[in-house]
Amino acid sequence: MTERLTEFLTAINQFDTLTAAAQSLYVSQSYISRRLNNAEKEYGVRLVERQRIPVHLTYAGERLLSYLQREQQLQQAKLTEMNRLGEFKFGSISIGINQPLAATWLPQLLPDFYQVYPQIHTDLREVTTSKAEGMLLDGQLDVFIGKTIYHPQLESNPLGVMPLSLLVPQNSRLYRAGMFQRTATIQTISQLNGENFIAIGNESRFQEVVNHHFHDSGIHVNSRIEASDSRVAIQLALKQLGCVIVSQNMVASLDQKLPINIFNFDESLLSLDFSVAYRLAEMPSQTTARFVELCVEKAQRLINTVPM
Known part of the structure; x- marks a missing residue:
């Protein structure tokens, strides 16, 4: 019944009426009302403010929903880990990593890791940062290497700062013949107004950083292409389809x-x-914990070779 209560509270957060919330879950409005009444008696607090439209969770309802969601995530993480331990008697670790990082980081980290845990099973997954957040929360991943995640239920240990570059094709007004490498300035950013730009769709956290910087600088680019990843975006830029921002190591x-x-x-x-x-x-x-320690120990040397 706890799972159903979580569904009901989540739906109430999304819809204006109990009827609409019930319809979204294919149950009757009276059934949701009875379940909420029982929960309010059980916990001794009002969970939903029903007196006006839109209905909404009370503070107690919001806090209860938060606890129930965390319980579900912990339960899923427990089942996932127990299943892995049942299959691999010497233990298992699931490591997520941003797609271009694997070839650079993993050969440096895993040999040392296997010296400590020579028989452990390792599940490696190349994932975007946005996807990794959900996979960490529900136990599909034990650890993730990539763009920093900011979430109250996750711990992110800083590894460094990744420098970025703007790639400008020949048909851009920023292009100058014979000047392959240049230093970007605030003026450079301002000249991007109206330029054709290639966004990086799957790496949404990366693109968020770029978009926020454009917004704060009052820049409006023509984002006519959304590429699947940085490598594809660079190839499109080389075909004169727009400018793109990627890591410096990818264009070096x-x-x-x-x-x-x-x-x-x-x-x-x-x-x-x-x-x-x-x-x-x-x-x-x-x-x-040991894998995280290895990442931190090797970060300063590896961060300069990241081909993002």
């Missing part, structure tokens, strides 16, 4: 004979926080 190896300009941002102007994260619903396992 590009041929200087290409008809493009690369503007490198100072960290104080535009950069991206980089972390290793795990959930706080319970104390991390010994294996997770």
